[in-house]
Amino acid sequence: MEKAEEFEELRPLLFSIAYRILGSVTEAEDAVQETWLRYEASSTPPVSAKAFLSAVVTRISINVLHSARVRREEHVGPWFPEPLLSDPYQDPERSAELADSVSMxxxxxxxxxxxxxRAVFVLREVFEFGFPDIASAVGRSPAACRQLVVRARRHMDAGRPRFEADRREHEELALRFFDAFTEGDIDGVRELLAADVQMVADSGxxxxxxxxxxxxxxxxxxVLAALVASFVRIGGIVExxxxxxQPGAIFRDRDGKVIHTWTLDILDGQIQTIRTMSNPDKLGHVGPVADAWAVLRETRQARRDDTHTYTTT
Structure with a gap:
């Protein structure tokens, strides 16, 4: 098998490793491209292309993450990962685990x-790499990698609520939710929300x-029933x-340009958290980005017009 063909076969895995380490679609794609350049330039064929390329993309991602941490500390407001529309790496036997590992x-x-x-946890817990391969990828001994996994797992388990894996049930609940708020049905929206639901946004x-x-x-x-109903009336699209x-949605203006994305955390049949990504720097891979300020102004004007019409009739 030629190098390029071998690399393309492994590209979905390499991207998925890089994205989980970096939390950025753009940076993950760049890491995968840099991995290809290094692979293309290497003169000695590796014993295992999968092990070699996974090690290279992991090292690149670790280096990128070190510098990205500084930028994230300077980020204005909450920081969220770039939304991922679909994970290119698929394993039918572990689809629920893989979906959970890429959730917001x-x-x-x-x-x-x-x-x-983070790198060791992703390689071991998500992709089930053996410790010898992990050790080679991160430049540590297998014993040290085992300790890193134990420590990482402890941190993860301490903060992780267990979201049910019933994806069909979650999708149905999400569709009911989006139908209710686009119709301005306050009661219909409220009954699907947890009492302590949070709505948080990364606008940068x-x-x-x-x-x-x-x-x-x-x-x-x-807030949702009032604002989103006006948004839909001016031609806004909730997709x-x-x-x-996870269940979510892409919000577009009347021309189909992306305004923001939503991701829903669902537990016990209720929506616990709504995460909005409106930072234009993190939406370019979803599609052409709209002028969100202009859309919001038009939405608010439509709401004022509706209110004025209601009070004068």
Missing amino acids: AALLLLERLTPLE GKAPQWAGGFFGADHVSR PHQMNG
């Missing part, structure tokens, strides 16, 4: 780990937060879509 909740927990802990200080920073079922339901292996 899991990626945010991974942020608690050091870059080295570069876009409006829309409905970010709200807490509690009553508050969140009223339900899997996001990081």
Whole structure:
């Protein structure tokens, strides 16, 4: 098998490793491209292309993550990973585990780990690499890697709520939720929200937060029903879509440009957290990005017009 063909066969795995370590689609794609350049330039064929390429993409990702941590500390407001529309690496026997490992909740927990802990945890717990291969990838002994995994697992387990794996049930609940709030049905929205639901947004200080920073079922339901109904009336599109292996949606303007994405955390038949990504720097891979400020102004004007019409009739 030629190098290029071999690499393309492994590309989905390499991207999936890099994305889980970095939490960025753009940076993961760059890491995979750099891995290819190094592989193409190598003169000695590796014993195992999978082990070699996985080691290279892991080392590159660890280096990138060290510098990315500095940028994240300077980030304005909450920081979320770039939304992932679909994971290119698939294993039918472990689909639920893989989906859980790429969820927003899991990626945010991974942020608690050091870059080295994060890489070792991803290789072992998500992709089930053996410790000799992990040790080769990160430049540590197998025994040291075992200790890193134990420490990382302890950090992850301490903060991880267990989300049920019934994806069909979650999808049905999400569709009911999106139908209710696009129709302005406050009661329908509220009954699907946990009492202490949170709505948080990553705008990076570069876009409006829309409905970010709200807490509690009553508050969140009223804000959503009022704002989103006006958004839909001006031609806005709410497109339900899997996001990081979870129910979510892409919000587009009337021309189909991306305004923001939503990801829903669901537990015990209720929505616990709504995470909004409106930072334009993290949406380019989803599609052409809209002028979110202009859309919000138009939405608010439509809401004022509706209110004025209601009060004068």
